Amino acid sequence: xxxxxxxxxxxxxxxxxxxxxxSIQGVxxxxxxxxxKAVQDFSQSLASYLQVSHVIPCANGTDALQIAMMALxxxxxxxxxxxxxxxxATTEVVALLGLTPxxxxxxxxxxxxxxxxxxxxxxxxxKAIVPVHLYGHAAPMAEILQIAxxxxxxVIEDNAQAIGCDYTFPNGETKKTGTMGxxxxxxxxxxxxxxxxxxxxxxxxxxxxxADKMTMIANHGQSARYYxxxxxxxxxxxxxQAAILNIKLQKxxxxxxxxxxxxxxxxxxxxxxxxxxxxxxNKYSTHVYHQYTIQLVGVDREKFIKHLGDLDIPCxxxxxxxxxxxxxxxxxxxxxxxxxxxxxLTPVVCSLPIHTEMEEAQLKxxxxxxxxxxxx
Ligand SMILES: *Cc1c(COP(=O)(O)O)cnc(C)c1O
Numbered sequence: 001x002x003x004x005x006x007x008x009x010x011x012x013x014x015x016x017x018x019x020x021x022x023s024i025q026g027v028x029x030x031x032x033x034x035x036x037k038a039v040q041d042f043s044q045s046l047a048s049y050l051q052v053s054h055v056i057p058c059a060n061g062t063d064a065l066q067i068a069m070m071a072l073x074x075x076x077x078x079x080x081x082x083x084x085x086x087x088x089a090t091t092e093v094v095a096l097l098g099l100t101p102x103x104x105x106x107x108x109x110x111x112x113x114x115x116x117x118x119x120x121x122x123x124x125x126x127k128a129i130v131p132v133h134l135y136g137h138a139a140p141m142a143e144i145l146q147i148a149x150x151x152x153x154x155v156i157e158d159n160a161q162a163i164g165c166d167y168t169f170p171n172g173e174t175k176k177t178g179t180m181g182x183x184x185x186x187x188x189x190x191x192x193x194x195x196x197x198x199x200x201x202x203x204x205x206x207x208x209x210x211a212d213k214m215t216m217i218a219n220h221g222q223s224a225r226y227y228x229x230x231x232x233x234x235x236x237x238x239x240x241q242a243a244i245l246n247i248k249l250q251k252x253x254x255x256x257x258x259x260x261x262x263x264x265x266x267x268x269x270x271x272x273x274x275x276x277x278x279x280x281x282n283k284y285s286t287h288v289y290h291q292y293t294i295q296l297v298g299v300d301r302e303k304f305i306k307h308l309g310d311l312d313i314p315c316x317x318x319x320x321x322x323x324x325x326x327x328x329x330x331x332x333x334x335x336x337x338x339x340x341x342x343x344x345l346t347p348v349v350c351s352l353p354i355h356t357e358m359e360e361a362q363l364k365x366x367x368x369x370x371x372x373x374x375x376x
Pocket of ligand 1: 060062089158160161186187188
């Protein structure tokens with residue numbers, strides 16, 4: 001049995017080494033390292049996979065969120081609503097741009113934005129909502145989009161953890177996550193479901209004017225060479241990463257299916273352990289299992305982690321401190337916020353290894369390791 005890891009990018013690479021190496025070699029031969037043909041090809045392939053009009057590649061997922069907020073013309077003092085229960089990048093860029101992050105709670109079943117909490121957070125200063133499709137499960141987009149329409153708000157989907165996930169509207173129409181709001185943002189960080197061999201990110205939109213603006217902002221606000229119309233940044237996806245992503249995009253559905261099968265194995269293995277809450281899937285969403293996150297009910301989490309560690313089973317806490325309690329937003333400043341679900345989930349969540357290269361023996365070892373903790 002191979003050593004168990006949270007992600008196994010090495011063996012995933014080895015399985016597609018020939019194709020990837022050839023694709024990288026193509027970029028080296030072309031010597032077109034920035035914005036080369038591989039970048040154009042990848043953007044087009046991703047747009048057709050997602051069924052979205054425009055894909056704008058950029059340097060990473062955090063930049064993607066920042067560029068989205070810049071393109072929407074958000075101004076200092078504007079309020080942007082995001083869940084507290086997410087990776088820090090979502091809220092960090094809000095603060096970086098001088099906007100005001102407004103933290104809302106999540107749903108205890110899907111771990112995505114809670115609709116009541118969202119409604120209660122809207123003020124005359126609210127300008128945008130940033131739902132996060134956390135762990136690979138879609139946020140309740142029909143409700144979020146309706147609230148946005150009623151209140152004239154922008155919606156930026158943080159799709160960094162859910163590329164390939166499908167959301168079905170009440171009328172039966174299905175769309176890929178990241179393509180329903182005004183803008184979708186994603187990351188190609190190596191451990192993401194569609195991961196590069198370095199940093200990368202992209203923006204999605206069906207709005208041509210927004211697409212042009214984001215393209216401009218990602219390239220120093222440039223409209224024509226050396227003519228800079230707006231303040232932008234330098235955020236590029238390099239050609240080598242795009243060449244790798246071109247190959248991996250073709251495998252994305254099978255990769256997500258492999259993750260799904262790991263999740264089914266775990267769901268089945270833990271079904272009888274009453275102290276474990278396995279991840280639920282709402283009827284409106286598929287699940288691409290960026291993470292397989294369980295809740296440990298009435299369990300000493302430190303002991304559980306130690307027990308698994310002794311058996312060479314890694315696990316991770318995503319995330320040990322919720323956004324609203326991070327020091328960057330002011331120590332003690334947000335402690336009064338009423339985010340009961342976020343505060344209750346943080347001490348009990350635990351994510352188990354899930355990736356595309358898991359072996360049957362590894363899964364069995366993890367299942368028996370978890371069970372032995374509960375003497376199950
Ligand atoms: C990974 C991630 C990001 C940031 O992506 P980077 O490419 O690391 O900058 C943003 N939001 C969420 C939810 C993420 O998981």
